[in-house]
Amino acid sequence: MCLAIPGKVLSLEGDIARVSINGVICEAGLALAEEIAVDDFVIVHAGFILQKLSSEEAEEELSAIRTAFVDQEEP
Amino acid sequence: MIFVDEYRDPQLVHSLSRQIRAESHRPIRLMEVCGSHTMAIGRFGIRSLLPDHIRLISGPGCPVCVTEIGYIDHACAIAAEPEVIVTTFGDLIRVPGSQSSLEQERARGADIRVVQSSLDALRIARDNPDHKVVFLGIGFETTAPTTAAAIAQAARDNANNVFVLSAHKVMKPAMMALVTGGVDLDGYICPGHVSIVTGAAMYEEIVAECEVGCVISGFEPADILLAILMLVRQAERGEHAVEIAYKRAVTWDGSQPAQRLMDEVFVPRDAVWRGLGNIPESGLGLAPEFNRFDAERAFDVELPVSEEPAGCRCGDVLKGRCEPVDCPLFGEPCTPENPVGACMVSSEGTCAAHYRYQNE
Numbered sequence: 001m002c003l004a005i006p007g008k009v010l011s012l013e014g015d016i017a018r019v020s021i022n023g024v025i026c027e028a029g030l031a032l033a034e035e036i037a038v039d040d041f042v043i044v045h046a047g048f049i050l051q052k053l054s055s056e057e058a059e060e061e062l063s064a065i066r067t068a069f070v071d072q073e074e075p
Numbered sequence: 076m077i078f079v080d081e082y083r084d085p086q087l088v089h090s091l092s093r094q095i096r097a098e099s100h101r102p103i104r105l106m107e108v109c110g111s112h113t114m115a116i117g118r119f120g121i122r123s124l125l126p127d128h129i130r131l132i133s134g135p136g137c138p139v140c141v142t143e144i145g146y147i148d149h150a151c152a153i154a155a156e157p158e159v160i161v162t163t164f165g166d167l168i169r170v171p172g173s174q175s176s177l178e179q180e181r182a183r184g185a186d187i188r189v190v191q192s193s194l195d196a197l198r199i200a201r202d203n204p205d206h207k208v209v210f211l212g213i214g215f216e217t218t219a220p221t222t223a224a225a226i227a228q229a230a231r232d233n234a235n236n237v238f239v240l241s242a243h244k245v246m247k248p249a250m251m252a253l254v255t256g257g258v259d260l261d262g263y264i265c266p267g268h269v270s271i272v273t274g275a276a277m278y279e280e281i282v283a284e285c286e287v288g289c290v291i292s293g294f295e296p297a298d299i300l301l302a303i304l305m306l307v308r309q310a311e312r313g314e315h316a317v318e319i320a321y322k323r324a325v326t327w328d329g330s331q332p333a334q335r336l337m338d339e340v341f342v343p344r345d346a347v348w349r350g351l352g353n354i355p356e357s358g359l360g361l362a363p364e365f366n367r368f369d370a371e372r373a374f375d376v377e378l379p380v381s382e383e384p385a386g387c388r389c390g391d392v393l394k395g396r397c398e399p400v401d402c403p404l405f406g407e408p409c410t411p412e413n414p415v416g417a418c419m420v421s422s423e424g425t426c427a428a429h430y431r432y433q434n435e
Contacts, residue, residue, distance in 0.1 A: 029221070043268065043271065043324060046218050047221060066087065
């Protein structure tokens with residue numbers, strides 16, 4: 001039931017967004033999320049956008065892991 | 076793809092795996108609560124990246140698997156009524172009830188339609204004003220707000236032919252009941268998408284009352300390994316805390332619009348979880364103002380006495396008491412093509428994941 005892959009918002013019309021998930025285009029309701037804009041990456045579940053993904057948090061998280069564990073292993 | 080490929084980077088994944096091996100010394104038992112985590116752990120071979128003394132146990136977070144057999148019986152009975160269209164997520168349609176399944180009812184002529192969203196049910200109701208359209212509402216805090224949004228919409232539209240048969244559930248009481256009921260755990264790998272709605276704050280009570288760690292994880296290999304590393308560190312220090320390993324999606328307070336809709340449309344009530352039994356305040360029924368949309372009230376149907384299939388150990392699997400292979404039905408006769416128990420039906424079910432990935 002749950003779809004773990006993020007989608008990208010293509011357009012907004014009223015309370016419905018068109019979202020591309022891995023190239024498949026679907027409609028998603030906007031009633032459960034705030035401040036969604038075109039080009040946002042979002043989690044869609046059961047026909048609704050649940051959340052916008054934060055690229056700042058993703059960058060921070062990834063660079064923290066890389067700095068802590070990956071870089072120190074470089075020869 | 077952005078937000079996916081980076082979290083599957085082999086170098087990153089192997090670094091996290093090595094770090095877990097370096098830091099983990101004592102045996103621990105971790106439960107992944109969410110069915111999508113169970114699938115991701117199987118699909119990405121996460122167990123092979125961990126030392127043997129870290130045991131991952133699958134929990135009760137597949138909505139189809141924990142739906143009691145009586146609910147399927149109820150849905151089948153309603154589907155057999157005249158001028159009724161039942162709408163459901165696809166996973167539910169093959170779950171065997173006591174005497175029938177929705178799939179079998181459909182073969183007998185019942186109008187049962189698979190939908191992707193509760194909004195599809197509203198659309199079908201508008202297109203079929205002479206029919207009663209019943210939406211089968213199952214799922215946790217990820218899906219319950221989507222049903223709530225549809226009911227709120229139906230109320231605004233003054234729709235008089237839309238109904239919901241709610242088996243919606245909330246995670247916290249079940250996660251607490253497992254530990255207080257004797258399931259031995261060091262930590263929970265907490266469900267990412269439930270947490271988007273509830274926020275991380277929900278787990279504070281679990282940590283305080285049950286003395287287990289709670290780390291929220293995303294669904295990519297690096298997400299899951301990072302969550303495991305955080306739980307390993309907590310265990311090695313002898314601490315329990317709420318932490319987020321999925322910060323790009325999860326906040327401390329969660330989604331306010333989703334929480335508001337759930338609070339408006341639903342009220343907590345006791346619920347029976349397949350395998351776990353009755354858990355107080357773990358279910359969601361319709362609030363009195365929305366009674367007119369409640370399929371439990373709208374249909375007076377006769378229900379059979381619910382019976383679990385003989386030999387099926389779904390209940391023990393859902394509590395982490397046994398592995399799928401310990402069930403006498405696993406693989407023969409119970410397979411994804413011909414499931415006996417709910418854990419084999421759902422694509423997120425523990426038995427289905429085990430069947431699919433055990434030899435990989």
